[in-house]
Amino acid sequence: MENWVWLLLWGTVVGLDLVSVGQVMFARPLVAGTVAGMIVGDPVAGGTVGVVLELFALDVMPVGAVRYPDYGIGAVAAAATAAGAPGALGTGVAVCVGLGVAYLGEVGIRVVRSRNTEDVRRNRAALEEGDESVVIATHLRGLLRDTLRSVAVTAAGLLLAAAAYRWSPITVRGAVLVTIVLVGAAIGAAAAGGMRLSGRGLALRWFGLGLAAGVVLVVML
Amino acid sequence: MRTLFRTWLRTLVVQASWNYDRMLGVGSAYASIPLLRGLPKERHRGAMARATQFFNAHPYMAGMEVGAVARAEYEGLPDEQIRRMRHALIGPLGSVGDRLIWAGVLPAAVGVGLTVTVLASPLAGVLCFLVLYNLAHFAVRGWALRAGWRGGHSVARELTARGVQIGLKILGPIAAFSVGLALPVVADWLASDFQTRLRFSIASIAVLGVVLSRWIVPSFGGLRFGLVVAAFGLLAGWLW
Numbered sequence: 001m002e003n004w005v006w007l008l009l010w011g012t013v014v015g016l017d018l019v020s021v022g023q024v025m026f027a028r029p030l031v032a033g034t035v036a037g038m039i040v041g042d043p044v045a046g047g048t049v050g051v052v053l054e055l056f057a058l059d060v061m062p063v064g065a066v067r068y069p070d071y072g073i074g075a076v077a078a079a080a081t082a083a084g085a086p087g088a089l090g091t092g093v094a095v096c097v098g099l100g101v102a103y104l105g106e107v108g109i110r111v112v113r114s115r116n117t118e119d120v121r122r123n124r125a126a127l128e129e130g131d132e133s134v135v136i137a138t139h140l141r142g143l144l145r146d147t148l149r150s151v152a153v154t155a156a157g158l159l160l161a162a163a164a165y166r167w168s169p170i171t172v173r174g175a176v177l178v179t180i181v182l183v184g185a186a187i188g189a190a191a192a193g194g195m196r197l198s199g200r201g202l203a204l205r206w207f208g209l210g211l212a213a214g215v216v217l218v219v220m221l
Numbered sequence: 222m223r224t225l226f227r228t229w230l231r232t233l234v235v236q237a238s239w240n241y242d243r244m245l246g247v248g249s250a251y252a253s254i255p256l257l258r259g260l261p262k263e264r265h266r267g268a269m270a271r272a273t274q275f276f277n278a279h280p281y282m283a284g285m286e287v288g289a290v291a292r293a294e295y296e297g298l299p300d301e302q303i304r305r306m307r308h309a310l311i312g313p314l315g316s317v318g319d320r321l322i323w324a325g326v327l328p329a330a331v332g333v334g335l336t337v338t339v340l341a342s343p344l345a346g347v348l349c350f351l352v353l354y355n356l357a358h359f360a361v362r363g364w365a366l367r368a369g370w371r372g373g374h375s376v377a378r379e380l381t382a383r384g385v386q387i388g389l390k391i392l393g394p395i396a397a398f399s400v401g402l403a404l405p406v407v408a409d410w411l412a413s414d415f416q417t418r419l420r421f422s423i424a425s426i427a428v429l430g431v432v433l434s435r436w437i438v439p440s441f442g443g444l445r446f447g448l449v450v451a452a453f454g455l456l457a458g459w460l461w
Contacts, residue, residue: 021233021234022234023233023236023358024351024358025327025330025358028331028334030331030335030346030347031350034338034344034347043343044343046343047343048411051335052411057443059444060443060444061323062323069444093455095447103444103448113239116239119238120238127273130273131269132254135272139238139248139250141238142237173461177458178454180426181453182451184423184429185426185427185446185450185451186411187404187407187408187426188433189430189446190407191404191431195431197324197328198397199393204397206401207400209401210332210398210400210403211401214405214406215405218405
């Protein structure tokens with residue numbers, strides 16, 4: 001965890017990318033986890049937890065005012081937990097940390113949006129008059145709130161990762177069990193997400209065709 | 222051109238002040254500032270006031286509203302007509318953006334990224350995903366702002382453009398195929414460390430997850446399911 005400053009910085013970038021800045025998809029767990037793994041010197045562990053959390057994230061369709069779990073910061077914390085642990089032993093506990101942090105990030109987004117709403121209501125008169133300086137200030141305060149949320153959630157995630165790394169009461173057998181149930185749950189969530197995405201028409205047939213092609217690819221390799 | 226670029230840059234942060242009162246309203250007003258600054262002083266305040274009103278859309282398509290409303294302000298359209306136009310754009314910009322991006326480009330690129338991660342390396346998967354996704358992402362953002370600025374009050378016509386219609390038709394099936402292809406490949410990779418008996422356990426939990434999320438409690442979502450499973454797993458792992 002000696003790279004915690006870089007992890008904190010990366011987690012903040014990832015948290016901002018989720019909604020407020022750019023949305024270039026640094027916040028996808030596949031990206032966030034792999035880069036965090038590179039920061040802590042274990043890109044394979046980071047990539048693995050990133051893939052598992054990405055399967056959970058496939059179930060989220062971020063339309064309208066839907067609740068977004070912050071899987072990106074979750075993946076950063078998960079990569080910090082998994083780094084250095086051998087294979088399946090680290091993955092399960094790390095994904096647990098990642099899911100907890102993703103939920104914390106979701107709660108944080110709701111808090112930020114409520115504060116933004118209060119801010120807009122407080123400045124209603126100036127906004128109705130078209131005061132440009134108030135528009136800029138209100139918008140930048142929203143950006144600042146999301147930055148603080150990203151820093152706070154990442155810091156909490158890294159603390160949780162350090163605690164899980166040092167004081168996890170799980171035995172080797174227990175760690176394998178946790179990995180098995182979470183990998184199964186992730187595959188289930190992604191399959192349900194894929195079916196929801198495909199609907200009932202033509203796309204569902206393409207989803208089935210993709211599954212068949214994937215099975216053929218697995219058998220051939 | 223420089224003004225349009227500055228506006229485009231601001232559309233990248235259009236959601237920063239998202240709130241339950243006006244949703245994207247303040248963000249879209251913030252993005253409009255470079256374009257609206259060219260208006261005569263006596264009309265500038267009114268235009269800003271209209272721009273801060275309630276608005277929501279897919280964030281990548283918000284530029285279309287920003288451009289179209291700014292053009293309408295320059296053309297001197299009446300206040301009521303501009304308000305109606307903004308309201309009329311909410312549904313189409315949300316629907317087209319969600320179908321093109323969230324249900325099309327994003328899952329398609331994620332599927333490719335996951336497959337390449339397994340077949341090549343995590344870094345290759347990440348790079349593939351980011352390049353594929355952002356080529357489409359920035360193309361859509363740029364097109365939306367330009368189309369809005371070009372179209373003005375008749376911007377809705379831009380949404381019937383041939384490229385948009387083709388995209389809406391083919392991206393859904395491409396995304397479904399890409400996610401479908403990635404699933405067995407990723408599942409096999411993740412389960413490769415385990416013996417056959419444990420692989421069967423993984424498959425059983427996956428089937429349980431699909432049944433729960435699709436048919437028994439569809440509102441539960443992946444995160445809640447994952448948290449419940451994680452809690453049971455940790456408890457069992459601790460006791461075992």
